[in-house]
Amino acid sequence: MIGCYNVARAAADAGVRRLVLAGSVQAVMAYPRGYQVRPGDAPRPKNLYGATKAWAEAVGSWISETSATSAVVLRLGNFETEPPRVPAGQLPGVAEWLSPRDCAGLIRAAVEWPGSGYLVASAVSANRYPHLEITQTAATLGYHPVDDGWSS
Numbered sequence: 001m002i003g004c005y006n007v008a009r010a011a012a013d014a015g016v017r018r019l020v021l022a023g024s025v026q027a028v029m030a031y032p033r034g035y036q037v038r039p040g041d042a043p044r045p046k047n048l049y050g051a052t053k054a055w056a057e058a059v060g061s062w063i064s065e066t067s068a069t070s071a072v073v074l075r076l077g078n079f080e081t082e083p084p085r086v087p088a089g090q091l092p093g094v095a096e097w098l099s100p101r102d103c104a105g106l107i108r109a110a111v112e113w114p115g116s117g118y119l120v121a122s123a124v125s126a127n128r129y130p131h132l133e134i135t136q137t138a139a140t141l142g143y144h145p146v147d148d149g150w151s152s
Contacts, residue, residue, distance in 0.1 A: 018072065018110070021072070023057055024075060024076050025078070038136060039132075064117050078093050102124075125149060127148050127150060
C-alpha cells in the first residue's frame, strides 16, 4: 500500500502524463457469482488482498483528481500462460483468465488512451463467460482481446 502511494505520488510530482496501476479482480470478488462486474462497479473485496487492490483504485482516483497525471487501473484477472484447467461448471480461474498476449495489448491501450482523468478497466481475455465485463473497456481503450480460456 505504501509502495502504491509512493509510485503515484512520484508520478504526479514528475509530471507523468499517465499512470497505469495494477489492480485486481480480487477487488470485486465479493459480488455474487453469476454477476458480471463492470468497470464502474465499486470495489467489493472478499479478502484482505482485495482490499489492498481497492486501495490501489482509490489511489488512482485521488492522484488523477489532485494532479495533471491521469490514472488507469487495470482490474487484472487470472494471468497465466495457459488457461487454468478446472472441472466443467467451475468458473473461477477461467472466467477471469488473462492471456499474456491480451495483457500486453491492454497495457499498450491503457498507456496510449487519449483520454484524461481516472479509469478502471477490466483486464481479462475474450473468455466466453467472463466474470468481468469487457465491452466498456474495449470501447473506451480500444482493447481487443483475442484469446478465450474456454477454447484453449
